[in-house]
Amino acid sequence: MRIISGTFRGKKIIQPKDLKTRPLKDLVKESVFNILExxxxxxxNLDISNILDIFSGVGSFGLECLSRGVKQVTFIENYKEALTILKKNLSNLKTIKNSKIIEGNAYDKNLFYTLTDKYDLVFLDPPYKDENLNLILKNINSAKILKKGGILVIHRHKNSKDIIPEYFEIVEEKKYGISKVIFLLS
Known part of the structure; x- marks a missing residue:
């Protein structure tokens, strides 16, 4: 796994050794950025965007954002092994100054109310077997952390049967192998 574009293009991203974390594949990541751009x-405009990466794992998506020059990335992760690797990846790229890590549970609605920033883009990559996606979407909406007209990108298993609440508009859905990516507007 590597960074595809920008300042850190070609740099390797440390991956987990266990199977509890599913890093975002390069093909999917590149496709998401092609669609966004x-x-x-x-x-x-990624250059002035504030990004929230929920279930960030080792940081594949957020690191790509930082490489492409975004204003700031906030990572939310609570799995200790992934957090350790995420911190190493950020340290290796010397990008700590425009990134924040929140060690917390994305299902806790109070977590979103503690965020002081508003986000242009939220990337949500829960475990494929997760059936609580709507709870997180509800919490994002209730806490009003996504700017008006902000983009929410969700990475799911291609066969997941998620029902997207009406306060988000589905703009596009793409499938890549066993993955699907859903693009929503607030």
Missing amino acids: HSNKFDI
């Missing part, structure tokens, strides 16, 4: 369905 080139689709007329979205109006986002």
Whole structure:
């Protein structure tokens, strides 16, 4: 696994040795950025964007954002092994100054109320077997952490049957192997 583009292009990302963390594949990551940057369905300038990476794992998505020059990335993760690797990855790239790590449970609605920033883009990558996606979407909406017109990108298993609440607009859905990516607007 590597960083695809930007300042840290080609740099390797340390991966977990266990199977509890599922890092975002390069193909999926590259496709997400191509859609965000080139689709007329979205109006986002990554250079001035504030990004929230929920279930960030070892940081594959957020590190790519930092490499592409975003304003700031906030990582949310609570699995200790993934957190250790995420911290090493950030340290290796010397990107700690424009990143924050929140060691917390993404299912805890209070976590979102502690966030002081508003986000242009939220990337949500829960475990494939997770059946509580709507709880997290509800908490994101209730805490109003996504800016008006902000983008929410969800990475799921291609066969997941998630029901997206009406306060988010599904703009696009793409499948890549066993993954699907859903793009929503607030």
